[in-house]
Amino acid sequence: MAESAVSLLFDQLSVWLQEEQKLLAGFKEEAELIHGEIGQMKAFLRVADAKEESDPQLKEWVKYMLRFAHHDTHGFKGYLKKFCASLKNLKAKHQIASEVKAIKSRLENAFKRQQTFRDIYPIINQGSSSSPEWYDGRGDALLLEEVDVVGIEKPKQQLLTWLSSIDSGLKVISVVGMAGLGKTTLVKKVFDDTSVKMNFEHHAWITVSESFKVENLLQDVIKRLLEDAKQPPPQGLEARKADGMREFIYNFLQNKNYIIVLDDIWTPNAWEAIRYAFPRSTTHGRGHAACSESNGHVYKLEPLPEEKSRELFYGKAFPRNSCPPYLEEISESILCRCEGLPLAIVVIGSLLATKNNKIEEWEMFCRSVGSELEGDRLKRISNLLSLSFYDLPNYLKACFLYLSIVPEDELIDKARVSRLWIAEGFVEAKQGKTMEEIAEGYMNELLNRCLIQIAETTHDGRPRKFHIHDLLREYIISKAREHNIVAIDSHGETQWPDSVQRLALDGFINRTQQIYKGKYIRSLLFFSPANSEWGPILHEVLRSGCKMLKVLELRGAPVDKIPDEVFKLCHLKYLSLRDTQVNVIPKSIGNLGKLETLDLKGCWITELPIEILKLQRLRNLLLYSYGTVNGYYEGIQGFKAPYEMGRLLCLQKLCYLDLADARGDRIEIVREIGKLTQLQRLGITKLRREDGRELCSSLSNLTNLRALTIVSFEEVEYIDLEYPLSPSTFPFLRTLELLGRLERIPQWIGSLNALTRLSFKWSRLREDPLEYIQGLPNLLTLGLEFDGYEGLELNFKTLHKLYLSKLRGLRWVKVENGSMPLLHDLAVWDCKSVEMLVGVEHLKNLKYVEFSDMAEEFVERLINEKREEGDEWRLAHVPLVVFNNWVNGEWKIRQS
Template identity: 45%
Template sequence: MAECVIAFLREKLTSFLNEENELLGGVDEKVEDMRAELERMAAFLVAAEAQEVTDPRLKVLVKQVRDVAYDTEDVLHEVIPLRTGRYRGKIRLCGFVHGVYLHVRNLKARHQLASEIQSIKSRVTSLEGYQRYCFPLSISEQGPNTNFNSRTLGDCRGTVHWSEDPNPVGIEVPKQQLIKWLVEGDSGVKTLSVVGPAGIGKTTLVREVYDDATVKKHFYNHAWLTVSQPFELDELMKDMLQILCSGMRAQVPQGIEATKTNGLKRKISEVLQQQRYVLVFDNVRNIETWEGIKSVLPKNSNSRVMLTTCFSHIASTSSMETEGNVYTMKPLYQEESWTLFCKKAFRGSYCPRYLEEVSQRILKRCCGLPLAIVSIAGLLATKNQSRIEEWEMLHRCLGVELEGNDSLNCLRKIFSYSYYDLPYHLKLCLLYLGIFPEDYTIERMRLLRLWIAEGFVQGRAKMTLEEVAEGYLNELVDKNLLHVPEKTEDGRLQTCQVHNLWGELINFKSREHEMVTVARGRDTLWPKKVRHLAVHNSLESLPESKYFNRLRSVLIFGRIGSLHQPLRSLLSSGKLIKVLDFRGAPWESIPEEVFELHHLKYLSMRETKLKKLPKSIGKLQNLETLDLKGTYVTQLPLEITRLHKLRHLLVYRYKILVGYISFHSVRGFKAPPTVGGLHCLQKLSYIEADHMGGGNTDIMVRKVGCLTQLRKLNIVRVRRGHGTALCSSLENLTNLRSLNITSIEPDEILDLHHPLSSGSRYLQRLYLTGPLEHVPMWVASLNSLVRVVLRWSQLDDDPLQSLQALPCLEELHLLRAYKGDRLCFKAGGFERLKILWLIRLEGLRWVVMEQGAVPCLQKMYYQNCKLVDKLPSGIQHLTNLGLLHLTDMPGQLIISLENREEGGGYAEIAHIRDVWTENYRGGSWTGHWIK
């Protein structure tokens, strides 16, 4: 794992050599030597990480090399701030004295650097096996069980199939769907892909389909091939020929072993062109493998190909290219999980009543994954049912069992296969997830910012670090290593979770690499060097401060109580800390020790009781994220503008009113006039335009125009007189992706009619809250817009005319945005709109959907449109509409829709899958499904 650290170190060392022209003689050569040594260490660790190392001697060596790499990183982190602290001020007497002081301090630091590097080199050369680790291939010589390969996994996979069970659990519905796709449809080759996380039963399901009598009868020839890793096309084709010929009872072509790629393809084509066939390729793990398989398949045969894969992009690509289908495996339902659990744990018998409660808790941790249920239930079947404490211990110590119990070896292997298949940067990001509590819902942007602050994200040309990090996250999701419980209405990933059981295995790997330490109270096992500390509900029994002198990050989860001395000591010891996340802590101030952490990049006091940000914040000049959302801070000190590396500034608080949408639902902050100097800012939420308190000065909105790197801008308390300056600033914000503007009062007009020529052309999300004389003309030219939200706009003219031609618009909200009585969605308009909200349009009487309008609409929400007594005219044309949600609508309309008799309103919604109605009465919501 430390190869990730080493890649970072090489970059830092290169920078050190290129920028530092005043190093003492000999130090630069030592640093250069150390860089070469790091290259050799990296080669060794990359090779070791690519394999499942089981040899005890090699494990020790890997740990030693990793420790040296971490310590090298520590040395650099201690020295770099001293280099950047040299005096660059005007030459005055006090400045000269201060410059001399800093020069002497830097001399001392460079002497220290030379000494530290020499010490590290001595440690490296003294490592046992040093000569061998320069040659990573020699790892395989350490023992017969050292290499981790697909054949080992294949053996494991074969032992956990339960398809021989005459009544497999949770198989029948997906089985029938796959059989239908196989035997029906047009002629030609089509691909059916079955995708899902490891252990969910893809292979078992496809085996059931493959062996079904209907499939056997429909296809003349069949072949099942498990794709080896690494993938070799020629070997796959040879295996395919042998299996196909065996099924046809034909002789395998002579000389097949010596036949080259093109010859093998011709022979396979000759065999497959003769009859209908079904081919299964189990465990496809990359696009290159699919491209190889596709190149073998004849184009004019009425046949089918089935793939199993953990990777969503492979499934979608393969099926799209052959006009096939994708079946996404879902976890077993609770009832199915319980049935399977009892069959394995109690040999098909019933669960004793006294074991039900602990069995259900164990089952919950399996997250509906059949492999996990079968493996853990099989282990429980060997335990004494009369000793409840054994079952309780397994629930409590499941992570320990996963680490060392041979009965769960297959579960470990399946996870290891997914883990070792990752590139090194994703391994590091995955193991970092061990810092979050079990079943924790992780916000997307929080995770991306943490990864960046920790240094896990490597820069790429023409991409922000946030874009690179989002790519990392999408890869982990695509590989089904993360679960996505929540997406935004327009389909963006909003939160993610680690599958419960995989979380245990991640924690095991993370502890093995001494990456994350979780403080759970008195039972915590403390390593000698704590690097990333997660506090889960308890700060009791912290060890002495020497354990924390290499600390990188502290994250607190849960209500831990008041700030106390052990935490202060921890912060004082951890001079290398880069991340502090105190979300939800009941503190009214930031600990003073925080402002001495010169490496700090990420500081979150979200949802604390913080009321004021002290001037000391200016000392944290490496800070990149300052998250004060949900606090009581309403003004930032002038010193905030010293934070020239700040990328994300979040200072706001929501006012939640149940059952009512308030105009003043968010409170922002007053910024100093010099805020325009924060040139690295990418997100700014929520800055107040009227920071002078009642005046029409446009200083603040003009300063916003200096923040040319902004991707997201939320600005509140905007006055009519700010319009010209605000539009001028928006013209400069060419990187803007999300814009949220709110007027100071519900009757203060947002004057945004000033033209924009090139600014904001990449804008994807636009939120305008406040009266508009008309929809700004420049909105119609924003071809990248995906979401538009107009609130309290009070428009006299139909806003749809300005928005209907937007080519990418997928979501539209109109809340008190229109005073007229008629809305018309014209034919050909809103070609990609999927979600429509019409809220509190109290003058609205008619909504018309012309045939050919909004053809992709999937969800429609009506709320508090009091005078609407019937559904939109033409709603029957919306064939893709799956949800109609009616809130606080006239009772007569609801009664009509529930009338299924001839002439009743039900006929209008018969084609819609789900129709829900609800009302807010007496302080609570009540509702029911109409259909």
């Protein structure tokens, strides 16, 4: 983590030295010396960072470097910028020189301390570890008896089935899941099973250390195989090269059945180092590095279900008696925190068993789980969580700890967190990729390492929101505080350290709480700031001198005006006023020249000042709200764009641009859209029919689009998009929504090979649209809503999700036998003329069917069919069938 902070300082100085060569003429040599020395420190800390947990002294050194980096990120760069405008003033020059000398002195002192550690720990420079081994607890799982493991039978049987079905060739089976789920325990039970011992000639269990060396790993494999075969190791094994050892393993295993467990492979380097040593048959890996070789044989170990969790917990917490009634409620609360994690349930249950059923001690433990993780009693859990954290590549550590800002009861929104990571400077630029694409890659890495879990997906199955295990969240809150990544206050009780750089305030704020007055704060995030004390605290914090603020998150705040202090934050990169009552953006928005994200979704703003065009770094401009009536979508409220919108060349998301009563010539504004060639998401409202030709001309330039929404001027207005667009115009377009009347489906839609979601609203199509779009190779979701289709009958062929809404003339929906084999979601809303669903019994993969606001006769017919036909009912194979009705201003839900 110190390396991350020093990297940030190093990178910022690099940019500043380039930008201000003339400014630094008087002391350029000193500045470059500092720059070079910080680069050396960065390299040293990359190794020290990874080993700090195993050595208390080294840990203190890393903390020292964190304090140094955090001070001088603002110290050196901040002082220089402070005097940039008045550099001609001789006094200012002397001040700058003085500050540079002071920083140089502090750096020399830091290097003296660093040299001390180089002398004490020379092995750090070699990239390996000679410090005392850190007990990680993974081996404990090998000592568990099967009777101690709850819920293991089903996954064990699946793995045994896969092993028994192996014919020839190298087969890789991967078991994945977050730390503490029992992966090692499960695999050990499989490895020791009698059938496995009988069916494989050779068996080896290899534990892959965190800082493995290829030669040592290969030696372990050879020794274990020979030990299993009761043969001595070959002479001179330690002196052999890696290639020679791979050849030995290959020849030894040639034409033999064998099973090798590699516990715990996380990095591709470990797998790549040994994979070619294995001929034929099977190997097994714990971790994601080998998943690409697994050919579908990847078992994702899930948390224990509620009943199994309770069984395991009660067995440990109350080994001789049942749970007393007065502890039932608090037991459920603690179980909820464990979230089905077997290791946590066993360790916490065993610990609570020592408290003699005293409710006050149970309650105290429940309140302080986070601090308990830092102590000795839950060391087994925190050690395993630490393994996952310290195994992360350095660029991911700060990103992961930053997730602690998300309140306990909120999901992690991928788009939001990615934009925050970018604004914080956590995302390292790479040629050929946008920052958002790199951030998405970071999120996928955390997902692949099972540190976060998917909670919601997009229509095409891509992750949209994530969940983090409650105990893991408690752990990273502690680590984030320790490494000064972020301070989190959810109860108004935390005393914020003077050095805090990022401050997240969640929920009720105590007015007597110490108000932060430090000058180093760079991020301020308010969550659920609904109490009356919120406003004064915001103003006091903003007035306290936090001039370096980069992130300001005020989502949902009870405010109708942006504080004037916000527009003095010249370093601000991220500003969110989502779901506030703000109704005006003042001209002073132009002062925020470094702003990259402006999130005004759900505000009362309908117009932006022309000064918005000064924000040349703006990448995300989100300003819209959805209207609903009786629970139904009614329309989108966008914003009126200033003239020359095309000057914002960095824009990637622009939602939603209102073309009605636009300032200047409306056609000119449509032409301006064509200049925004970096756009990936575009939303347009109030489009008139006569603007169609010019819009298609502009769209032809937007080859990076991933999502496009076009809304007509009013419901009865035609959208005219029947102008030729090249098949290569939208190679990446995944989502297309057209809201307005269409005489026919534009022909170019048939060439959108990447399209996964297509929605028509108000379109009043008379020809079956399926005839025109059935050739789209990746289409998964189709929405025909709000009179999107006026025909009597629809015949479906292939989709994953189907939504039909307010199709007043539709009477029959027919599904051909063998069609849409992958359809899993079907929703029919307010199609009151529908009499029959024909062939729905053929949809064997349906998981969810919803009927909302349908004719009462239709609903009663289906319910009667179920009552009479039982297991023969045509929807009996669907796990969840829901009937919704709008009654007295709210939805009444019935499940079948």
